[in-house]
Amino acid sequence: MNTPQPHDPPKWMIKLMRLIVNSDYLEEIEGDMEEIFIDNVEAFGVRRARNVYFRDVLKLIRPSLLRKLKLFQKLILTTMLKNNLKVAFRNILKHKTNSVINLVGLSIGLTIGAIALLYVTEEFSFDDFHENRDRIYKIVTESDDGGILETNAWPVAYKLKTEYPEVESVIYTRKAHPSFKVNDQGNKYGHNIHFASEDFFTMFSFPFLEGDPETALTAPNTIVITEAMKNRYFDGEALGKTLTIRDSIKFQVSGVVENVPSNSQIKFDVLISFATFIDMTGFQYTEGWGNFNVRNYLMLKEGANVTALGEKAANMYWDNDGEWMEEMGVDFQVTLVPMKEVYLQSEMYNGFGPEGSLQNVKTISLVALFALLLASINYINLNTARAANRSKEVGVRKVNGSSKSMLIIQFLTESFLLTLLASLLTIVILNYSLPFFNQLMDKEFALSSYVDGRLIGSLIVLVTAISLLSGYYPAWMMARMKPVQALKSRLNKSAGGLTLRKSLIIFQFFISSIMVLATLIVLNQIDFMKNQHLGFEKEQVLIVDGVNLPNDVRRKTFRNLLSQIPAVKLASHSNALPAHPGWQGQWAYPGQVNDKPVDTEYLAIDENYVDVLGLELLAGRNFDPEMKSELSEGLLINETCVYAMGWESPEDAIGKRIVSPSQSPQGTVIGVLKDYHGLGLQNDIWPKAMDYASDRHGRYYAIKFDAVNTGKLLSGIEEIWNELYSNYSFEYFFLDEAFDRQYKQEDQLASVLTVFAMVILIISGIGLFGLIAFIASSRTKEVGIRKALGATVFQIIYLFAKEFITLILIGNVLAIPLILYFGKGWLESFAYRTEIDPFIFLYCIGITMVLSLLLISLKTMKTAKMNPVHSLRYE
Amino acid sequence: MKKTKLGEFEEFVLLTVVLLKEDAYGVEIKKELEARLKQTLSVGSIQSALKRMEEKGFLESQFGEATKKRGGKRKRIYSATPQAHQVLNEMREIRESMWTSISIAGANQ
Numbered sequence: 001m002n003t004p005q006p007h008d009p010p011k012w013m014i015k016l017m018r019l020i021v022n023s024d025y026l027e028e029i030e031g032d033m034e035e036i037f038i039d040n041v042e043a044f045g046v047r048r049a050r051n052v053y054f055r056d057v058l059k060l061i062r063p064s065l066l067r068k069l070k071l072f073q074k075l076i077l078t079t080m081l082k083n084n085l086k087v088a089f090r091n092i093l094k095h096k097t098n099s100v101i102n103l104v105g106l107s108i109g110l111t112i113g114a115i116a117l118l119y120v121t122e123e124f125s126f127d128d129f130h131e132n133r134d135r136i137y138k139i140v141t142e143s144d145d146g147g148i149l150e151t152n153a154w155p156v157a158y159k160l161k162t163e164y165p166e167v168e169s170v171i172y173t174r175k176a177h178p179s180f181k182v183n184d185q186g187n188k189y190g191h192n193i194h195f196a197s198e199d200f201f202t203m204f205s206f207p208f209l210e211g212d213p214e215t216a217l218t219a220p221n222t223i224v225i226t227e228a229m230k231n232r233y234f235d236g237e238a239l240g241k242t243l244t245i246r247d248s249i250k251f252q253v254s255g256v257v258e259n260v261p262s263n264s265q266i267k268f269d270v271l272i273s274f275a276t277f278i279d280m281t282g283f284q285y286t287e288g289w290g291n292f293n294v295r296n297y298l299m300l301k302e303g304a305n306v307t308a309l310g311e312k313a314a315n316m317y318w319d320n321d322g323e324w325m326e327e328m329g330v331d332f333q334v335t336l337v338p339m340k341e342v343y344l345q346s347e348m349y350n351g352f353g354p355e356g357s358l359q360n361v362k363t364i365s366l367v368a369l370f371a372l373l374l375a376s377i378n379y380i381n382l383n384t385a386r387a388a389n390r391s392k393e394v395g396v397r398k399v400n401g402s403s404k405s406m407l408i409i410q411f412l413t414e415s416f417l418l419t420l421l422a423s424l425l426t427i428v429i430l431n432y433s434l435p436f437f438n439q440l441m442d443k444e445f446a447l448s449s450y451v452d453g454r455l456i457g458s459l460i461v462l463v464t465a466i467s468l469l470s471g472y473y474p475a476w477m478m479a480r481m482k483p484v485q486a487l488k489s490r491l492n493k494s495a496g497g498l499t500l501r502k503s504l505i506i507f508q509f510f511i512s513s514i515m516v517l518a519t520l521i522v523l524n525q526i527d528f529m530k531n532q533h534l535g536f537e538k539e540q541v542l543i544v545d546g547v548n549l550p551n552d553v554r555r556k557t558f559r560n561l562l563s564q565i566p567a568v569k570l571a572s573h574s575n576a577l578p579a580h581p582g583w584q585g586q587w588a589y590p591g592q593v594n595d596k597p598v599d600t601e602y603l604a605i606d607e608n609y610v611d612v613l614g615l616e617l618l619a620g621r622n623f624d625p626e627m628k629s630e631l632s633e634g635l636l637i638n639e640t641c642v643y644a645m646g647w648e649s650p651e652d653a654i655g656k657r658i659v660s661p662s663q664s665p666q667g668t669v670i671g672v673l674k675d676y677h678g679l680g681l682q683n684d685i686w687p688k689a690m691d692y693a694s695d696r697h698g699r700y701y702a703i704k705f706d707a708v709n710t711g712k713l714l715s716g717i718e719e720i721w722n723e724l725y726s727n728y729s730f731e732y733f734f735l736d737e738a739f740d741r742q743y744k745q746e747d748q749l750a751s752v753l754t755v756f757a758m759v760i761l762i763i764s765g766i767g768l769f770g771l772i773a774f775i776a777s778s779r780t781k782e783v784g785i786r787k788a789l790g791a792t793v794f795q796i797i798y799l800f801a802k803e804f805i806t807l808i809l810i811g812n813v814l815a816i817p818l819i820l821y822f823g824k825g826w827l828e829s830f831a832y833r834t835e836i837d838p839f840i841f842l843y844c845i846g847i848t849m850v851l852s853l854l855l856i857s858l859k860t861m862k863t864a865k866m867n868p869v870h871s872l873r874y875e
Numbered sequence: 876m877k878k879t880k881l882g883e884f885e886e887f888v889l890l891t892v893v894l895l896k897e898d899a900y901g902v903e904i905k906k907e908l909e910a911r912l913k914q915t916l917s918v919g920s921i922q923s924a925l926k927r928m929e930e931k932g933f934l935e936s937q938f939g940e941a942t943k944k945r946g947g948k949r950k951r952i953y954s955a956t957p958q959a960h961q962v963l964n965e966m967r968e969i970r971e972s973m974w975t976s977i978s979i980a981g982a983n984q
Contacts, residue, residue, distance in 0.1 A: 029922055031941070031948030032901035036918065038944055039902075059919035064926045 009037050009053045012447040016427075017057045022067050029060065054431060080406075081413070088414040092421075098386065099418065101770040102379050105763050106422035106466070109375030111429045112759055115437050116368030117458060118445045123361050126263045126343040130205045132299055135168070136339035137306065139296040140348065141317075144331035148348045150295060154288035156316060156334055157296035164313065166304035169199040172274050172285075173295045175351055179548045182270075183244040184233060188548075188729050191229065192267055193245070194352065197274035201255070203299045204266065210239040211255030217273040224255035224271045245272075246548075247727075262444050265343045267353035289321040290661075295351060298336065310336050330597070367756045370511050371763060372462075376470035377504045378767030379415065383474035384501060385774050387481075394478055395486035407479035408472075415471025419463050440751055473500075501771075502807055508764040509811025513844050515757035517819040520840040522750045525827060526743060528681075528834040534739075535676025536578060537614035541735035543577060544701040544717065554724050555698055559606070561724075562701065565716035567709045572608035575697035576601075578678050579739045588660045588689060590645040598644045601678070602664045603690040604697035605636070610673070612704045619650035620671035623692045631692045634670035641687035642672055658689060665689035680742035681832040702735065761851060769855045772800065776863040783863050784871030796864035801856045808852055812845045881933070881962055887912070888924045889933060889963065892953045900939060900950040901925070925953060933959035 014030070021029055033056060040049035092099045127133055139157055141149040157170040176193040201213035201224070208216075209227060216224050223243060230238040230253075238253045245251055251272065260267050277283070283291075300306060317325060317332040325331060337346055344356040397407060430447060438445055549555060555573065562571040576582030582604070587597035607623040609615075618639060623631060635658055639650060647653045650672035660666050675685050705713050714732070721730045776783075783796055791799075820836060827833040863871070881889065891907050892899040905921050928934045939950040955963075 025922065025926065027948045028901060028938075028951040029918065031945035031950060032905075032918055032922075034946045034948065035902045035942075035944050036905070056918045059917035060922070062919055062923050064923040065919060 009034070009050060010447065013050075013054055013057050017060060020067060021060055021065055025065060029065070033057075058428075084410045084413040085417065087410065088417045091414055092418060095386070097773055098382055098770060101766050102382060102418055103422050103425060105375040105378045105766045106419060106470075107425040107429060108759055108763055109372045110423055110426040110462070110466075111433065112371040112756070113368045113462060114426060114430055114459070115434075115445075116364050117462075119364055119441065119443065120361055122263055122443070122445070123344060123356050126265055126356060127339055129261060129264070130203075130339065132203060132205070133339050135300045135302070135304075136203060137298045137300070137336040138339065138342050139170070139298050140335050140337055141292060142333045142335045148335070148346075149292055150348050150351060151292050152294055152296050152334070153317070153321075153332075154283060154291050154294055155286050155320070157294070157298065158285035159316060159320075160298060160313060160334075164309060166301050166309050168299045168301045169203055170296055170298045171200050171203055172197040173200070173297070173352065174274075174277060174293065175295075176272065180245055180272075181548070182233065183247060186727070191269040193270045193272065194268050195274045195277040196268075196271045199299075200271065201257075203297060206257040206260065209256045209258060210237060211253075213255065216255035217271065218275070219252075219254070220273060220275040220279045221249070221251050222254035222273045222276075223251040224257060225253055226257055226259045226269055228259050229269050230256045243270075245270075251276075265350055265353045265356075289317070289324065297339075306336060306338075310334075327593070327595070364752075367515070367760070370515075371756070371760055372466060373469075374508050374511060374760060374763045374767070376466055377508055378763065378770065379418075379470035380473055381501050381504055381767055382770045382774065383411075383415075383471075384477055385771060387474065387478050388778075390478060391481055391486040394481050395483050398481075398483040398486065404479045408475045411475030411478060412467065412471045415475070416464075416467040419467040419470070423459070423463050440748075440755060442748060505768070505771075505804070505807045506811045506814070508767060509808045509848055510814045511811075512757075512761050512764045512848060513812045513815035514819055515753070515760045516844045516847055517815060517840055518823070519750065519753040519757045520843060521819070521823045521826070521836060522746065522753055524834050524837060524840065525830065526746050526750055529743060529746070529830075529832070530740060532677075532681060532832065534578070535615070535674060538578065538736040538739050540705055540707050541612065542703045542705055542713070542717075543733055543735055543738065544703065544721070545699065545731045545733070546701060547699055547731075548728050549725060551696070556695060558720065558724055559701060561720045562703060562717065565713065565720075567706050567711070567713040567716070569704045569706055570608050570612050571701060571703045572612040573606050573694040573698045573701055574609050575604040575694065575699050576678075577700050577702055577735065577738075578613070578676070579680070579735075579742055580700065581678060582688075582690075583664060584686070586660055586662060586664060586689075588645075588658050588665055588687075590647070591657055592659060593661065598641070598687055600641065600644075600660075600665060600687045600689050602660075603688060604664075604693040605690045606692065606694040606698075609690070609694075609702070610636070612702045613676075615676060616674040618672045618674050620654045620669065622671055630670055633667045634692065635665055635667040636671045636673055636690045637669055638673045638685070638688040639675045640685050641689055644687040664693075665691055667691055677832075680739070682742075682746075682830050684831040761848070765851055765855055768804065768852055769859060772804075772856050772859045776800065776860050780863055780866070780871045783866070784868040787864075787866075787871070788868040793861070793864045797857050797860050800860045801853060804852060804856060805849070808848055809845070812841070812848060815844075816841055881928075881966070882924075884920070885924050885928055885933075886963070886966065888921060889928060889955060889959055892934065893955050893960075893963070896954075897952060899953045904953075928959075929953075932956060933962070 017030065017033070018026060033053065036056070037049050037053050040052055044052075130136060138150070139152050139160070141152050141156075143149065157172060160167050161170040172195075174195045176195060178190070180193045181188040181190050196217055198215070198217045200217055201208070206213075209230075211224065216222065223245075225233075225238065225243070233243060234241055234253075238256050240252065242250045242252050254273075300309070313334045313336070316334045337348075342348075342350070343354075344358050344361065347355075347357075349355065394407060397410075402410075427447075434445055434447065437443075546555070546558075559571050559573045562568050581601055583602040584599075586600045586602045588600040588602075589597060605623075607625055610617065610622050620636075622636070623634060625631065637645075637653065637658070642650055642653045645653070645656070645658070647656060653669050653672050656669050658665055658667060658669065673688075677683075677685060678688065703717070717732070718730050721728075779800075783791075786796060786799075823836050827836070887908060888904060891904050891911075895903055895907060901918065901921060904925075905916055905918065908921070909916055925934060925936075929936060933956055934953050935956055936951045936953045939952040941947050941949045
């Protein structure tokens, strides 16, 4: 793997240096740079050394050291181009405000464009490092209601392998239980651990550093680890050494692979041979048609037809287990999803790593495109506005024999030069802003990927496209002026340029409003979800995670001892909590098994559960430890469950029986709870059924505490923990934080949108500012006359502002129907949602107006305040 | 003075090359000069001065050894040409004669 060592200068900087420095000097300079870098690392640390390195690379850009390209030289040194470049440079320097505005706008646009490019490139490159990718398929289960389960029943993959000749290999994988932690001299560390069967490494291409990919996962109790794991737990070679997992299971390292690349949807730190799992559990590949808990991949033989295989295999469940499925009233199909589509194109859950979203890719590309477009619009607007000022230049050139196309080339040279400067600035901005964007988008982008042929290619295309897009129209407009008119500077003021400029401003604010409105809608929905009454009390509940604990009487002792701590009001022991669902998808039936299962969430709780969470009983009663029969037979269900079972009311449900093939949940309803949100508000409330079985299934201790008196709370709990479970790590979290973490994706979307909306607003604002600056200076005389005739400063500002206010308002209004349509669509993905608040349109108009008025008055104030004596003498 | 001129910074770099003798390569020159001028210099500024002077004929250079610290890249060792020594001496003489005149003038006041 080519990840840079922490003590190397970043690769992309080295590549950049190689690109610009004369090859005769390269060896010497590169050596010097490296030596200085290493000195600096020792003296000031890596961060500072990198910054110095970066600065030094940039300072290498000077004529005596630059690479001499013959072709390049020839091209540039053509007299005409040389002259064009000179004029372009002078123009850029002469109109500093104008150039700075264009430069800043373009480089912000390009930065966003570059980040989108990085993002999109990575999303599309997912899993492309597997040599056999085109032959690999993920086996999934499709049910009759269209839902997709990413796991399969046990015999499916086995049968595919043994009974279908076109299949080369299949693999079984499964995520290891959270209690599988690396035990390093008594300290336990959680890692991403999976079980995988022996053909894993012949199917997927994860390069081996030690060991043999063909046999690494064959024997029980062997593991393959990544390089990072090896460096963490072993000195030198790891092959053949052992690693202890859980409490005392020893695993022999049979292979070390390079760290999993960031663009892999299969992520792991440790893979345990599947044979280990078989040994531990006694499961068999040939049995368990109802056990949907293995994740399988399949590799076809070269040239085999996947459609034919898919058709043959689809009905496997019916052929083998039809009777049972009929009885249960369900239907399943075996489906093969091509590996290259799993990440981006399919929307199913991926228990092995990240899931991509085509929607996000589209949105981000679109926003980046907008940013670039708006920056180009700035250029067009500013330069068409200035056209009149340059008419003399055009006139003189034309009189001296310059053709239209030569003029166009001259103006295009200018826009090309400016875009090029902007892209240099972009590299600098990117270098410093990437960490921020990485944090924002939860990615690990590095600039090194830039110095890759394809990306450099796309950047060159981007720069050229932007130069042409922004430069062509102004160039054409200026070049077509008639020499006589041009020399007289008598340009028709209402020529096409003005209407175009107006429409472009409308477009800019149309886009800006869309971004602002979208951000407001997302923020509103998040606010709604976070402040909605959930039906339980999430504050002041501390949760201790007992995932590793052995199943014995100490579980109950621990709960009971907790109540001795003064700050603890009440403690409960259960297998599920809000945001930590119980067993979902359990089939339950009212009375007896029939053909309509109710998809139920099963929870195992104790008598304190209802009070700790502040749940409300609608009918019946809670579990009572005194009434032993109710403890073993009773069930609490929620309101949704009542109606899902077909009962009429909570009262009606009391005393009714629920059965289930897995016996969880099974029993008689003794109480009905008012509905509460067990999951984030993206989700509907599921039917829930709870029995009193926390001793068997308990994992979490939920502790309601007294907010006033938290001083000894944690230390008290930990003390009791250490008394009972001195060998186990003590892990805790707060219920409200855990619950709000379910909105992480929405929170992330909101911050990305906020940043992008701000960028878009800034670009539009900058353009508006430049335009106003120009208009204000060209109308200085008019202002002087108006003032001399008695106009106030305010009236003059209004004079400038009114034209733009109309344009901004139109932009805003145009955005409304679009945002209503798409906003509704987005909100519909939430089970519980706000309506689009009409006030956001007012906010948005407010935001854009205030921003524009601020910019307008800032710039016009000077002109408006000017003493008429001076302004009349202006020019 | 000869036609070929020596800028102030170039003179400093050239003097450093003479001073460092066989140690005169990029990094050492930079360190030495930074210590004497009490300011940070970029690699680019030193290198462009060296290249310019080499072109003007004040410096000669040849590759030295490669070290691990340099990622296996060879150093380039610079040495001043006779012409450079001559120009340096001339400049020094001119300066000294001027300073002497100044101090005499100062003493006469």
